Amino acid sequence: MRSTLKHAWKKAGQKMPVHHDEGEYARPFEYVIGWKSDSIQLGDHPGTQRGIGSDYRGTINLVDYPDARRMDLRQTIRDPFEQVQVRQFNQDSTTPIYAVCDLSGSMQFTGQQRKLDTAIEIATAVANSAYQAGDLFGFIGYHQQVIEDFTLPLSRSFHQSKQTIALLHTYQSQRMGMDGVTDMPNFLGQTRALVFWISDFHMPLPVIEKTLLAMSAHKVVPIVLWDDEEYKKLPKFGFGTMIDLETGRNRTLFFRGEVKAKFLAAFNARREALEALFLRFDSPALFMHGDYRPELMTHYFEQTM
Structure with a gap:
């Protein structure tokens, strides 16, 4: 109208x-x-970039992601290849x-x-x-x-x-x-x-x-x-x-x-x-x-x- x-x-x-x-x-x-941001800049929303955040994305070999602070002891014990596993998170992004x-x-x-x-x-x-x-x-x-x-x-x-x-x-x-x-x-x-x-x-x-x-x-x-x-x-x-x-x-x-x-x-x-x-x-x-x-x-x- x-x-x-x-x-x-x-x-x-x-x-x-x-x-x-x-x-x-x-x-x-x-x-x-209502979606994950693909921005590389730190912000307050769930993102898709790997980094510091609260959105858990799984574990990865310590050799590929060398951050011992995030070692996942339980997954390391379970790993059949006896490799150290570390937790990965998605960073919060803009x-x-x-x-x-x-x-x-x-x-x-x-x-x-x-x-x-x-x-x-x-x-x-x-x-x-x-x-x-x-x-x-x-x-x-x-x-x-x-x-x-x-x-x-x-x-x-x-x-x-x-x-x-x-x-x-x-x-x-x-x-x-x-x-x-x-x-x-x-x-x-x-x-x-x-x-x-x-x-x-x-x-x-x-x-x-x-x-x-x-x-x-x-x-x-x-x-x-x-x-x-x-x-x-x-x-x-x-x-x-x-x-x-x-x-x-x-x-x-x-x-x-x-x-x-x-x-x-x-x-x-x-x-x-x-x-x-x-x-x-x-x-x-x-x-x-x-x-x-x-x-x-x-x-x-x-x-x-």
Whole structure:
């Protein structure tokens, strides 16, 4: 559904961004990686590289892996060739973490607060969480194309990531489309990554499906930003302005009970369609209404991993 709705009595101007106390803003959350990382860099996730860690991988001859500190006495006694056996472990490694942010026109919708400001807080929280876990973080912003000024390569610099993402607080894009989403997967690295895709997903389902197919090498977490004022808090009777924030076009619509009910039903059907599509790709959607809360993100991983 490309059209979203603003009430006719709302002013066209933007609300001021909601500022939080530094201690409360973009608090980190706990995420889980459901695969073994092949990175050679030390981190907090199970890896495939041999080294210091808690993931036991078996025993090997001391000649091939000369570390007497890890001698396995029981396996040495059992060895028919009477060779000293040592334990092997996989090291804990890093994993690439990306926040992908929809910067198209519909993200300018302002209800409780501007959708884009919520997306900024979530993206900053992802960067903060990756930094605390010792992982690499990258950011990709797109509208009708991927935006170079809002695309950051993988790094451990939380300060740089936070500064760049914060510049989006003054970003305006009422007439921008979202065609760049199909090019966005080309900016992800080859190594399997955890990708937080932040959007309201007001785009055709085939476009979402095509993008998910292109990101099949990665684990995608779709974070769906909807606002109650888009579809629940509509006027019961009277005129309202329906605005397609992807194109900037609008038209006046007379609301009554029947029209409101149909609009609400359309949004409910859209939610079901999105949930079914994301589940096909083993990427359950996280619908976030209102402010960012880290416990919702942590709970998502507790439920899905």
